[in-house]
Amino acid sequence: MSRSRRISDPLLAIGAVAQRTGVTISAIRFYEGKGLISSERATSGHRRFRKSVIRRLSFILISQRLGYTLDEIKTQLDRLPNGRTPTERDWNRLASRFATDIDARIAGLQTLRSKLDACIGCGCLSLEKCRMWNPDDVASDLGDGPRYLLGDTSEDVGVTVRDR
Template sequence: MHRTDVIAIGELAARTGVAVSAIRFYEAKGLIASLRSSGGQRRFLRADIRRVSFILIAQQLGLSLEEIALELARLPAQRTPNAADWTRISTALRARIDARISALERTRELLDQCIGCGCLSLKKCGLYNVQDKAAQRGAGPRYLLGDRAGEIAEVR
């Protein structure tokens, strides 16, 4: 390994916009791994710039650290990930992203109706949830979670 293949923790932080403390946290969680110089200083592979960037993107998508670790484990450890490596991961994440987009679109469409009145799933809602029919499907804002008013049986 050449000296130019590794970078100091400060350079990794500068290149990714992540605090040094966050990089140490990611290392402690096993998301990235450092090498040690002869003086005991942390050194990271240049490929870790992409890994840290992926961590940031995955967190924006709502993935937990455990889920991020599973995805990163699918990448090669000894070389910079290539387009095919990233395609495998992005393909696996597409369904999750599509589901999140659908949920956000549904929320946008129903936001003024359901949350606007403030009742969510209370018996007092005479407009969207007469006699608290939505509660039959479970707790929380049922219509925002995807239930449709017509799908909920009448309360008898």
């Protein structure tokens, strides 16, 4: 590695990466073992990480907090260059793909929040509202699960409040 390369993209010891990210050393090793990040070996045999690993680890942590699995995160990170520091354009492409999915998750959470106190079409029929919107569990004709939270409506099974 040339001297200019070391100055522009210094390699960091695992402890320095852990300190900067707040990720434990064992977790860094775990993520490396899963192929989410990579390291190089110094002549001493110790792991050395490119500074760009800090951003990857931060992305992993945020994605996990948003409920993404490590496999989903890896799929996204695999689209970034592993041998070089990702450019702003690389990250923008990744962010765009994630933004679409996050928007869908937000919409789903808003739907869940707005319908929690109403009939969700799950078949429990424990609320008086359920007997009005899902009499005799007609929502089950649309499939398994909480049909109204999944996007179906009582109109999809031909039930209206007038019918009751």
